[in-house]
Amino acid sequence: MEGKKRPVKLSVHPSRGLVDEKFTVLVQNVPPGFQLTVHALHQCEDGHSWHAFGHYTADSTGAVNVAEDLSLGGTYSGVEQMGLLWSLRPVPGSKPGLRLRKMNVQTPMEVTVSVFRGHQTEGFEDQGPLVSVVVERWYMAPGVCRIPVTEGGLTATLFLPSASGLFPGILDLWGGGGRLVEYRAALLASRGFASLALDYMTPKISLETGQMVENEYFETAFRVLQQHPQVLSSRMAIVGLSLGSSVAFQLMIYSQVIKLRCAVCISGSHVQPAGGSVKQTLDYLSRNSGNTCFNEKNELICRDLVLPIPTDPKLKADVGQLRCPLLLVVGEDDQNWAVSESAVDMKQMMEQAGNSHLLTVLSYPNAGHLIEPPYSPHTRSSNFRSSVDNSFVVLKTLWGGETVEHSRAQEDAWRKILTFFRENLYGRGSALVSNL
Amino acid sequence: MQNMQVVVRRLGSARGVLSVCQWPEKHSLLRRLSAKAQSPRPILSVAPIRALVDEKFKVSVENLPPAAPVTVHSLHQSEDQDCWEAYGHYISDHRGTVSVSEDLSFGGTYSGKEPMGLLWSMRPVPGSRFGLRLRKMDVCAPMLVNISVFSGHEGFREHTPLASVVTERWHVAPGVQRVEVTIKGMRGTLFIPPGLGAFPGVLDIWGGGGGLPEYRAALLASHGYATMALENFALDDLQGKNLDLNYFEMALDKLKNHPQVISDRVGVVGLSLGAIFLLYLTAKSPTFKPQCCVSISGSNVWSSDNTLKGVYKTLFRKFDKLRLGENDSHIWQDVGLEFIHDPTNVVDMTQMLRSAGKEHLVTSVIYYDAGHLIEPPFSPHFRATAFKVRGNEQNVIMLWGGHTKPHADAQEDSWTKILTFLKQHLYSSD
Numbered sequence: 003m004e005g006k007k008r009p010v011k012l013s014v015h016p017s018r019g020l021v022d023e024k025f026t027v028l029v030q031n032v033p034p035g036f037q038l039t040v041h042a043l044h045q046c047e048d049g050h051s052w053h054a055f056g057h058y059t060a061d062s063t064g065a066v067n068v069a070e071d072l073s074l075g076g077t078y079s080g081v082e083q084m085g086l087l088w089s090l091r092p093v094p095g096s097k098p099g100l101r102l103r104k105m106n107v108q109t110p111m112e113v114t115v116s117v118f119r120g121h122q123t124e125g126f127e128d129q130g131p132l133v134s135v136v137v138e139r140w141y142m143a144p145g146v147c148r149i150p151v152t153e154g155g156l157t158a159t160l161f162l163p164s165a166s167g168l169f170p171g172i173l174d175l176w177g178g179g180g181r182l183v184e185y186r187a188a189l190l191a192s193r194g195f196a197s198l199a200l201d202y203m204t205p206k207i208s209l210e211t212g213q214m215v216e217n218e219y220f221e222t223a224f225r226v227l228q229q230h231p232q233v234l235s236s237r238m239a240i241v242g243l244s245l246g247s248s249v250a251f252q253l254m255i256y257s258q259v260i261k262l263r264c265a266v267c268i269s270g271s272h273v274q275p276a277g278g279s280v281k282q283t284l285d286y287l288s289r290n291s292g293n294t295c296f297n298e299k300n301e302l303i304c305r306d307l308v309l310p311i312p313t314d315p316k317l318k319a320d321v322g323q324l325r326c327p328l329l330l331v332v333g334e335d336d337q338n339w340a341v342s343e344s345a346v347d348m349k350q351m352m353e354q355a356g357n358s359h360l361l362t363v364l365s366y367p368n369a370g371h372l373i374e375p376p377y378s379p380h381t382r383s384s385n386f387r388s389s390v391d392n393s394f395v396v397l398k399t400l401w402g403g404e405t406v407e408h409s410r411a412q413e414d415a416w417r418k419i420l421t422f423f424r425e426n427l428y429g430r431g432s433a434l435v436s437n438l
Numbered sequence: 439m440q441n442m443q444v445v446v447r448r449l450g451s452a453r454g455v456l457s458v459c460q461w462p463e464k465h466s467l468l469r470r471l472s473a474k475a476q477s478p479r480p481i482l483s484v485a486p487i488r489a490l491v492d493e494k495f496k497v498s499v500e501n502l503p504p505a506a507p508v509t510v511h512s513l514h515q516s517e518d519q520d521c522w523e524a525y526g527h528y529i530s531d532h533r534g535t536v537s538v539s540e541d542l543s544f545g546g547t548y549s550g551k552e553p554m555g556l557l558w559s560m561r562p563v564p565g566s567r568f569g570l571r572l573r574k575m576d577v578c579a580p581m582l583v584n585i586s587v588f589s590g591h592e593g594f595r596e597h598t599p600l601a602s603v604v605t606e607r608w609h610v611a612p613g614v615q616r617v618e619v620t621i622k623g624m625r626g627t628l629f630i631p632p633g634l635g636a637f638p639g640v641l642d643i644w645g646g647g648g649g650l651p652e653y654r655a656a657l658l659a660s661h662g663y664a665t666m667a668l669e670n671f672a673l674d675d676l677q678g679k680n681l682d683l684n685y686f687e688m689a690l691d692k693l694k695n696h697p698q699v700i701s702d703r704v705g706v707v708g709l710s711l712g713a714i715f716l717l718y719l720t721a722k723s724p725t726f727k728p729q730c731c732v733s734i735s736g737s738n739v740w741s742s743d744n745t746l747k748g749v750y751k752t753l754f755r756k757f758d759k760l761r762l763g764e765n766d767s768h769i770w771q772d773v774g775l776e777f778i779h780d781p782t783n784v785v786d787m788t789q790m791l792r793s794a795g796k797e798h799l800v801t802s803v804i805y806y807d808a809g810h811l812i813e814p815p816f817s818p819h820f821r822a823t824a825f826k827v828r829g830n831e832q833n834v835i836m837l838w839g840g841h842t843k844p845h846a847d848a849q850e851d852s853w854t855k856i857l858t859f860l861k862q863h864l865y866s867s868d
Contacts, residue, residue: 008865008866008867008868009635009636009637009638009662009700009703009865011662011861011865012662013661013662015486015493016486016488016489016493017490017611017612017660018486018488018489018606018608018612019486019488020487023485023486030865031865031866112612114613114632116633130634130635131633131634131635132635133633133635133662134613134632134633134634134635135611135612135613135631135632135633136611136612136613136632137612138488138612140488143487143603143604144487144488144580144582144603144604144605144606145584145603145604163603164602164603164604166602167599167601167602168479170479192487194481234479237479424481424501428478428479428480428481428501429478429501
């Protein structure tokens, strides 16, 4: 179609969304039956480029609606409204082992969505698209306040849903990789929960003293959050992922100070010295380091570190003592922690103790370890900085999961996590009973 | 991130206004403890939380007691520091939910099923100055609107809100570029959609108030049109200077020749005095040749000597017929600025086109009970505002007319029609 051609029209709604909101991508004004590629490009904070694309054929009105039409191929296929985000991957030629994470949540993630002529699979950077728009994806809703916290020796950030009003409080714990990771707490605040993101692996105090934090550090964090004038002291919760879940189990069962309405543990296990500190848990795991192995791609698999699940009660957090609802989110293809086996064992312990009505397990086939907010690109393996004998090494680590199913799990789990928090923290606080 | 705590400068009925515009920052320990530990807390949500000003949103409240009377309230502080508000009275259903998109408002600043009533029915808060008009001059920053839910209907302001969120309303989509231009010493602003491509273009000509409001051009660029907002002459200037219609011709040329504009896909939009000029130029000028025209609240009044000075004289020749309306506001209907709800002028134009064999080219949309200032959708309606005229030192209050609900409907409907019209002629035509 050369000569006088009609300009292609592209629109994405909303053009500024929260990261957990869906968008609609609409292409119009192309000839009926026209073959085109819808392409997404994002440059992350580390300067790496990520892209995703789908192949479409315009209908008889000369339009393509990504939410309703079939992608015939690309980085995703089928009817996938959000495929342009969750199937994002490093562009060809990128460094291996990358992971996409937003560390500065005060600015949006910017994605350029474009339309290219034909069904293209490469060379996008060399051709001009027919049309492009810019889409913003935000972790922070308007009005959310971000407040760095150093009180009590903490390295933390508090996110409040707004400058006025009273809100339930959630302590947000990430895994053994450390750093102050804010994006989930920011998103929870955007959904109505005062949230404290806490760095417990690499906080200032540990960097200065060379010592890992003790359980008092977490109790301080909990207290600081609970006593904030805008936080409802009787409506508190914890969310943890990976090692953060281990910490969460210790706190919710053994701490005298911490009283929770509910807890969410993602990709976690209760296997650890009962009532122990983070250091004791890591030492226990190190002693089992002979259980780790490498696959054919030389990726580290750690899932056997906690296997077999011990029968000795001193080596497991006693979930039979729990008095609040617990939501477990597990990926059945988790290659980093044996989460499925742990979940089965926790259920058995709670049934024996008579509190299994507090437990909900969301178990996702072919989902891996890194169950992140929805539409985050799936990371099957990446370079991970972990502690080995008091020093840090970087190893390519296998997290697991198949991209399509992992992405569905992220979307479904987030919705259920929010519902769980709303019912327990905004509702009457009754226990949930469902094993999905 | 700025918050919505504002202090109103003019405190007419002081206490009442303060309780609307300023929430207490700290909550006493006693209050926090006494917030009943077991009772559900309301959840207010607005989706999308960031939107373009012509996009709809859904406001809903959950976790209320069943059949509870509540008031959903919106609050905005304008660039001029005035506070604007709207509110609707609702009753929650058996699940304790209120959905502004689905439920009926039983009163407030709007009633009935009005998903966007919280925006278009906004008016200055009690105690404000008279004759205010809400216009966004800095279109690159969003309009912040605070949406809250209060307990009760009458006297809802006496309480602290049950929940509150801030929503952003934008005139520009991400990536839209803003470029200042000058043509013959007059100002224009060009808004270009993101991306390298060439786009259809629109020339946007304003009315006789002078100045350069950019919001319609910014919005059109967000819909894929390279749009130039053009400053029009203030009505004052028509008398004084020796002004040249060539200015508009040059502007259209400049737009057509821009590297990112497809020169044979350029249209013109004009409001009020801008519409008068564009209709004249399109009919008479050999070089002013847009693909299509949109005239909003315009007229085909002209003067036989074809100068701006002549137009001014024509417009004001009947000035002695000036009528005074409510509150001594000026009614200019008999003078020449015909209101869109008076179909006489439209009929006149249609007849002229018919006798030239070109009636098929025009579509006229008449909105009864709408006023003169038809702005983008969900903008508040101004029945009468301050307006500068004839080099007078004082402002007069101009009665634009219209009733709020029909005017809001006209804005929403006309904008959809304008976008469809522009798309048909500038995007879809071959």
